[in-house]
Amino acid sequence: MLKPDYPIRTERLLLRPLDASTDVDAVHAYQSREEVCRYIPYSPRSKEEVAERLASGPLRSTLEEAGQALGLAVVVHETNELIGDLMLAWISAEHRTGELGYVINPDYQGHGYATEAVRALFPLAFDQLGLHRVIARIDARNDASARVLRRLGLRQEAHLLENEWFRGEWTDEIDFAILAAEWRAGQASA
Ligand SMILES: CC(C)(COP(=O)(O)OP(=O)(O)OC[C@H]1O[C@@H](n2cnc3c(N)ncnc32)[C@H](O)[C@@H]1OP(=O)(O)O)[C@@H](O)C(=O)NCCC(=O)NCCS
Structure with a gap:
């Protein structure tokens, strides 16, 4: 069970549940862009698709059982954007495993926001939910995403050759992971 105390604060950001009544335009501003969707499972979304997903999609603000996914907005607290x-x-x-996903609007990339935001998920995953292992699976061409994961201390464990037929071509996947004990060791030495 995971019931975070919102908003979660980092140095520059607030993480909070996505809100179907106020967030559609801001989410659509980047989920509709080709370059954002290049290496991720969904195609650019229309405003209606974003609205529907925020209103009744699979993303939740609490986790009650495996199979569910937490979806959070990343907000700059100084500007509320x-x-x-x-x-x-x-x-x-059973295996106490979780998986990460993250997207930052291209207008705000290159400032370390993804790294800062994802870092705040580890206390939720390991301390609050009690996970043993957190993974991330990315397209092997997604260098920016691999850099985020390495910066956060995840280890590359596999490079799967042509394991997905993705948008008309075979693509490679790289699998990353970090164990709770590794994250805790990193916290202690930070
Ligand atoms: C992958 C993605 C989330 C990275 O977002 P980001 O906010 O730019 O990532 P970071 O937090 O690492 O910041 C990137 C750069 O900012 C730099 N930076 C600038 N100011 C910084 C600061 N104050 N603190 C830390 N880093 C800073 C970092 O050095 C980093 O540089 P590098 O990656 O060239 O080494 C983004 O490219 C994206 O949304 N892509 C499309 C969706 C996607 O593919 N998501 C991943 C799915 S697996």
Whole structure:
């Protein structure tokens, strides 16, 4: 069970549940862009698709059982601008595994926001939900995403050759992971 105390504050950001009544335009501003969707499973979304997903999609503000996914808005607290979103999926209760996802509006990339926002998910995943292992699976061409994960201390564990037929071509996947003990060791030495 995970019931975070919102908003979650980092140095520059607030993380809070996505709000179907106020967030559609800001989310659509980046989820509609080709370059944002290049290496991620969804195609550019219309405003109606974003609205529907925020209103009744799979993303939740609490996790009650494996199979569910937390979806959070990334907001710059100084300006109150919504600049991206995060996902923490609870993959397995038995194996205590979760998976990360993250998107930052291109207008705000290159400032370390993804790294700062995803870093705030680890206390939720490891301390509050009690996960043992957190993974991220990315397109092997997604260098910016790989850099975020390495900066956060995740380890590359696999490079899967042509394991997905994705938008008309075979694509490679790189799998990253970090264990709770590794994250805790990093916290202690920081
Ligand atoms: C992957 C993605 C989330 C990265 O977003 P981002 O906010 O630019 O990522 P970061 O937080 O790492 O910041 C990027 C750069 O800002 C730099 N930076 C600038 N100011 C910084 C600061 N104050 N603190 C930390 N880093 C800072 C970093 O050094 C980093 O540089 P580098 O990656 O060239 O080494 C973004 O490219 C994206 O949304 N892509 C499309 C969706 C996607 O593919 N998501 C991942 C799915 S697996």
